[in-house]
Amino acid sequence: MAARKPKVIITRKLPDPVETRLRELFDTELNLSDEPMSPDALLDALQRAEVLVPTITDRIDSRLLSRAGEGLKLIANFGAGVDNIDVATANARGITVTNTPGVLTEDTADMTMALILASARRVVEGAQVVQNGGFQGWSPTWMLGRRIYGKRLGIVGMGRIGQAVAKRAKAFGLQIHYHNRKPVSPRIAEELEATYWESLDQMLARMDVVSVNCPHTPATFHLLSARRLKLLQPHAILVNTARGEVIDEAGLANMLSRGEIAGAGLDVYEHEPAINPKLLKLPNVVLLPHMGSATVESRVDMGEKVIINIKTFMDGHRPPDRVIPAML
């Protein structure tokens, strides 16, 4: 007799090969329309599923978890960040949580570099001028940006993605500085020629470019507060491909509109998909719609990780990407 297949509910449309494999392995309910689930639909899924596969667009808080069905045993998040899930409450209710780290590191680091370059060299502004028919010919003093070669990059959060950014940035001639809960190993620090700043305040005040690469946790919410943002130099550029909540977005928008820092490249926002309206009007920002991991390869690999996590869990083993609240 074939083994009983667990009920797996997927909240959003996933890449075709991932959905095909999920259907082969489990009693899978897909969301072919890709319409984000309403709170009621999400509650219904939590009550019926043994395994829920949510994404960043599903907020799984303690209120929702308190009404989850007895059968729900695993939340296999499609995404590395788990700030959409109350992991401690899930664990307290006997629900395991997994994520998909590692497979989106390189793509997110690439997008960080794209934002650094686009902000410093006015790439989007220039492209828009051409597209709008405004290119009147070359001029020695027109569309001048700032050189990144030889400048100081301060990385906030030196985990996998932070280190991948550092490797790329070093190749572009940037000097690597970083703030992290603790220094990286001497081998990595040497390889990246990276300078550790225990004090985030002191680092921010000395950088030309700052990149946010830490997860959003209670400890990093508004880590770049309005007060800290004011420490940045007027010529500084701030880039964020991590989570909007790490930066006080209103404070940043105010500083950018007053010209108190030179520019920003943002892929993520504090109240996604809403964006502070002030940011939308500014010429010195590059705004992307949370697409750091948006490659075919990343999204298929993320799906593969979700499948491995479900499979190992269902086979009675510890899933490879189990999230422990102490890690956050």
Ligand code: 8YV
């Ligand atoms: C994902 C991300 O696409 O994985 C993450 O943490 O920020 C994104 O790149 C998204 O979270 C999917 O849930």
